[in-house]
Amino acid sequence: MTDATIAAVHDREAAIAGRRHLASRTIIYALLTFFALIYLAPLVILVFNSFREQPEIAQNGLIAFPRSFQLSAWADAWSTYCIGGTCEGMRRNFLNSLWMAVPATVLSTALGALNGYVLSKWRFRGSETLFTLMLLGVFMPGQIALMPWAFILGKLGLTNSTYGLILVHVIQGISFTTLFCRNYYVSIPDDLIKAARIDGAGFWRIFRKIILPLSPPILIVTVIWQFTGIWNEYLFGVVFTSGREQPITAALVALTASGTNVRAYDVMSAAVLIGALPPLLVYFFGGKYFVRGLTQGAIK
Amino acid sequence: MSTAEVDGGQVGPTWRERLTKASPVLVLVPSLAASFIYIFVFTIWTLYISLSNSSLLPSYDFVGLSNYVSLWSNRRWNIAYSNLFLFSAFYIVGAMAIGLLLAILIDQRVRGEAMWRTIFLYPLAVSFIVTGTVWSWLYNPVDGIQMLVRGLGWTDFNFALASDRNTAIYAIIITGIWQSSGFAMALFLAGLRSVDPDLVKAAQIDGASTFRTYRKVILPVIAPIFLAVAVIQIQFAIKTFDLVAALTRGGPGISTTFPAIYVYDLMFQRGQIGEGAAAAMMMLAALAVVLVPYSFYVVWRRRKENRHD
Incomplete structure (x- = not known):
């Protein structure tokens, strides 16, 4: 075998290894992203819903991208919302x-x-x-x-x-x-x-x-x-x-x-x-x- | 007679010296007394209540084991401990499998490791009350996941996991896994990082694939961590209360009753303190069955390691 053919074989092997490496990296990041979305979803849903208006939540469900915006839910939750008769919020x-x-x-x-x-x-x-x-x-x-x-x-x-x-x-x-x-x-x-x-x-x-x-x-x-x-x-x-x-x-x-x-x-x-x-x-x-x-x- | 005693006029330590000498013990005494009361007196106290005919108020008329007899013949208690077994099995295997997968993924020298870890672990910082509440909304057929999927066009999609008495336990299992697989990940990752790098290198030089390296070289080394994670999670499963209280409140009906829910219910809702105490003692017994052998194992392993050093 000449030096050239050896180099060519090496190149091909390197290319295969590189492709395999790329594939495994993609799988790793895809899996991590998938799990990260599941972990983050409840928190994101909570944050979204705390700024959405209740009628919009009732219409589109809890899991939806916000189409309305309000700050009053936070104020209500903090100081005026009623729990069992007393209306002092949390x-x-x-x-x-x-x-x-x-x-x-x-x-x-x-x-x-x-x-x-x-x-x-x-x-x-x-x-x-x-x-x-x-x-x-x-x-x-x-x-x-x-x-x-x-x-x-x-x-x-x-x-x-x-x-x-x-x-x-x-x-x-x-x-x-x-x-x-x-x-x-x-x-x-x-x-x-x-x-x-x-x-x-x-x-x-x-x-x-x-x-x-x-x-x-x-x-x-x-x-x-x-x-x-x-x-x-x-x-x-x-x-x-x-x-x-x-x-x-x-x-x-x-x-x-x-x-x-x-x-x-x-x-x-x-x-x-x-x-x-x-x-x-x-x-x-x-x-x-x-x-x-x-x-x-x-x-x- | 030494000159020091004549000069100083002192025999033995001064009051101040004695106090200094006693300080360590004096500092410890309040905590020791409190812990002693908390651990031993409280246990014996509850044991005694479980052997009395206490109902709405504690009474101290001894009735032997009759509370235990009525406890074990109660259908709801049967549901409670079968739920505990079912939950423990799925929850432990599920959380460990996902935790291990995440740990191995993060161990592949990924970018942004701190970010991934932060995301997977944050559920552990919030209470089970918060987790249980949010997930109960997601499981709610009217507003939650079912509505989302139907809205996407799959109009006859049914997802009422938490509202069906046959499947509600799985809703709790899924939520439990969500909350604590990050914890398993953290422990596994710490374990993976403690494995001798030379060992891994040797396996790679021998041509072992990544998968094979993990299976044959790395995982056997961190086997004790599997046991530790399992024990911690069994312990948590036995104590499960908040998650169920926030997620299903033991329902629908009594289908998701757990031992801890049963204790609370009998003691504070139904005024059957004696039987509630008997159930609490059974929880303690279950913990002892798991933890006593485990602690003996840990002591044994430590001794063995010390001998090898």
Whole structure:
């Protein structure tokens, strides 16, 4: 074979490989696009419908390109739409969720950081066993806790109150936050702590000067995990509160269930989006940390 | 006697030193006490209620296992746990299959990886209430998918998945898969990225196709992740409540009752607290059946790995 024929064979092979490569690339992107459309469709439909006028939705169906435009559904959903007799929209329930999720997130994260610090850097006899026992809380189904909580919240006068839900979420969250922080602090070298102790630093000083400055990555993960989890929680919200005191998840179910007259999809879409917005914002701005929390919380 | 003691006039640690020494334990005590109450006292409490004749209000008259007997002879409970099995099977297989497919697709050095991941994972950030509500509208024959397809010209198209008592469970399965296949994708992708690149290269040099490389080399390495994903999803399936509450509310009729829905209904709608507590204990038992062997397996695997290191 001459050099020329060898080159020709190579060219042909390269062309075939190139075509095959192109075909497989096309299939890959086609599949990804197909799934992306399915994943995005519900969100896009929600956004569209929150700006379409109700008569147009009734005529063309929920899944249609907008042919009308209004902003009033958002205003109605926020402040005037009626749920079960009270016409205050979602505003109050949105704020309930905020006043519940923010303090509960801060408290449970602070406790988790301290617990994690003790369980990784100040181990004592039996501390590993205690850690394992605390982890059981991660798996407890909420249903087991319903009657005991109902009794305790009643005794404390915290039934139908955001404070009651804060208490429930903090205690339920401790297992998760302790797990996250402990597993992160374990990777901080013990020598750092030892050196600080030789220099005379105590428990709190080491926490403030060494552990906390190294903590932001895990604290962000924990805060995101707790906030989205508590914001999205429904069971405790619907059981321990009612009406105006409900968090937004419970209010959304009440809102969409009260469909005696023609369903106002425009307002309901806006209301659902209002309920979905805070965790979505957290997800889009802290996505990396959200995923990290997810995989850590899942695998550990 | 040492000079230090004479000079300082102290025997043993000061009050301050003792406090410093006790701080770690003192910090831990409130959380430990709360977790202990939450995990053990609450469980035993609910167990006790399940063995009592509590109806509208909790009572503490012991009646043995009669709540469990009436629970297991209840037709609705039978529907609830058959639904759980059906849902678990399809949901786990479906979410894992789609999750794995997406992970492998993204692993082909695609452009805009961050964008694809963001799209596939966002359902996980929103609540099941939001997801369930939107999908219940899509399943609605009057305004949803059925209307869309009929509008496209296929006028006798029927799609009433969620309103037919025989098929409503599949509406929940599809929605569940939609919500959490991105989660399976994230875990699988993390696994794929942790596979030793030399291993993959060796397979490619041997002339293995991409498909064969995945099947014979990569997937066996990440086998533990399959188990982890499955366990997490079974756990989620057992606890399923919000999704059903928002999507079908257990209906049509009682066709999509789940154990968690049953517990809620008995405790807070029908005033049969004792039997509701018995159902809650069965949920806990189901979780234990899955999680106890799994945690033993994880501990065993970790020990094995440590020995090899």
